[in-house]
Amino acid sequence: MDRPGGPIVPAMHHFRRLIPALVLLLLLPLAEAGARWEGSPTLDRIAARGEVRVGLTGDYKPFSWEEPQGHFEGLDVDLAEALAADLDARLVIVRTSWPTLMEDLKAGKYDIGMGGISVTEERKEQALFSAPLLTDGKAPIARCEDKARFATLEEIDREGVTLIVNPGGTNEKFARANIRKARLVLHKDNATIFEEIAAGRADVMITDAIETRIVAREHPELCAINPDKPFTRAEKAYLLPQDKAWKARVDEWLAAMEASGEKRKIFGKWVE
Known part of the structure; x- marks a missing residue:
């Protein structure tokens, strides 16, 4: 039986016509993602x-x-x-x-x-x-007994002070750009560098503030100095x-x- 305006079209017929469009919509994000990664x-x-x-x-x-x-x-x-x-x-x-x-x-x-x-x-x-x-930024770490001595770059860069640093990275670059009077010692093994400070063979190191906090937890004799106010920001x-x-x-x-x-x-x- 027809109703006014034309014949009744079964709902399933409409759904079948929509399937290709729905599949396309589902695959489009995958295709776009693939296009973004092409040529890598x-x-x-x-x-x-x-x-x-x-x-x-x-x-x-x-x-x-x-x-x-x-x-x-x-x-x-x-x-x-x-x-x-x-x-x-x-x-x-x-x-x-x-x-x-x-x-x-x-x-x-x-x-x-x-x-x-x-x-x-x-x-x-x-x-x-x-x-x-x-x-983060560069901050000093030293023996806790010397914490008050090395709060600023000016206090670190003095004759008689030994600053230790690991070579090849931003720590060495910062030290060479800012240290003129203190003695600069390169220590190749970053895994043992803080032991040099604890043993008194070096006075201070300037490294990233996040590292000074971690090291100070593991070495109670060492103190992070003003890690919340680093010398630089990077x-x-x-x-x-x-x-x-x-x-x-x-x-x-x-x-x-x-x-x-x-x-x-x-x-x-x-x-x-």
């Missing part, structure tokens, strides 16, 4: 090998620390594991160092550098950085090859970690 040699390599290579120095608490038998742990080790899971890839940790950090990246030894890397103009000329993880982020699609993928993952609260949870485990 890093992502292509990760997919082909089934592994993501993360460069870590293993000498900078709380970001990464190498224990005996080559075991790595720390804030960025946990985040590296989360990134690998998000990429559906196996995590491979590549040992790098502050002096060879940029050379190893350019040589393609790792896909992403993690572990408390500061964003600098010099590094930005050669690589890309992810969205910032945190903002962002820390992940170091990436000049691959914009790979950077976009890492930034998207970081945003998701932030939104889910997982990043805050990992930071809380190692920092708070």
